[in-house]
Amino acid sequence: MTNDRLNGLLSFNIKNPYKVTVDGVFEERTEIICHEFNNKASCNTAFDLEQLLLSAFSSIERKAEKMTKKQIMKEEKEENLFYENNSPPEKEVSERSDQLLLMFKMQKEVRMSELMDLFEDIVAEKLLSTAGDVKMFGNVWDKIEPKDRLDIAFRYIVFFVNPLQSLSAMATADSEGNTK
Numbered sequence: 001m002t003n004d005r006l007n008g009l010l011s012f013n014i015k016n017p018y019k020v021t022v023d024g025v026f027e028e029r030t031e032i033i034c035h036e037f038n039n040k041a042s043c044n045t046a047f048d049l050e051q052l053l054l055s056a057f058s059s060i061e062r063k064a065e066k067m068t069k070k071q072i073m074k075e076e077k078e079e080n081l082f083y084e085n086n087s088p089p090e091k092e093v094s095e096r097s098d099q100l101l102l103m104f105k106m107q108k109e110v111r112m113s114e115l116m117d118l119f120e121d122i123v124a125e126k127l128l129s130t131a132g133d134v135k136m137f138g139n140v141w142d143k144i145e146p147k148d149r150l151d152i153a154f155r156y157i158v159f160f161v162n163p164l165q166s167l168s169a170m171a172t173a174d175s176e177g178n179t180k
Contacts, residue, residue, distance in 0.1 A: 003093065003159070005086045008036030010159045012090050014148040020130045020140050031131035034156050038127070045121040050161050052118060056110035057103060088159075097154040104154075112150075119153040128152070 003010050010033070017028035037046045082088055082096065104115070120141070122128065128136040141149070 003087050003090065005036075005159070008038070008160075010034040010093070010155065012093070012155060014144070014151060016145040016148050018130075018140060018144045018148075020134065020136075022132070022134065029131045032136075032152055033129040033131070033133055034152070034159070035127045035129065036160050037122070037125070039125070042122065042125040042127060045118060045125070046161050048118055049115070049157055052110055052115055053100075053104070053157065053161075056107045056115075058109065093155055093159055096158045097151065100158055101150060101154045116149065116153060119156070122153075122156065128156075 012032055013030040014032055015030070017030050019026050019028055021027075037043045082092065104110075104112070120138075123136065123138060123141045126135045126137075128141070130136055130140065144152070
């Protein structure tokens with residue numbers, strides 16, 4: 001399955017297999033299929049995720065103040081290319097997810113448990129599926145290794161919620177909202 005923003009699909013494999021029942025038989029799988037938020041509740045959760053991340057990363061704005069205009073423009077260009085690409089390769093999604101996770105771990109404003117509690121609303125909306133596009137229910141989600149759940153959450157956020165694009169815009173605007 002190909003990653004496709006227009007069709008709202010992100011597919012990848014996690015490191016540790018999870019068990020799912022298919023026609024009454026347990027199978028081990030590693031593939032995860034994410035669907036873009038598609039109703040009012042899931043859109044609101046996505047907005048909450050973005051707000052949570054932006055508040056957590058408010059210190060990044062201070063870092064951006066020390067960057068040269070050329071550095072900022074280079075980062076903006078890279079971000080725009082990623083978000084304009086309808087089907088970015090899995091490797092690029094994974095790398096950006098790892099960057100976002102590392103940035104989140106380094107901040108002290110928001111706890112990881114708050115983010116994961118909020119992401120479970122995405123799971124409850126049945127926006128995650130297993131291989132074969134079988135909807136993932138909470139009992140399967142709970143059995144996925146914690147590090148894999150983090151990986152899923154941050155890949156979903158990077159691909160669909162796009163907080164890095166918002167952060168880039170924030171970092172390049174001055175106090176009056178004008179772009180630097």
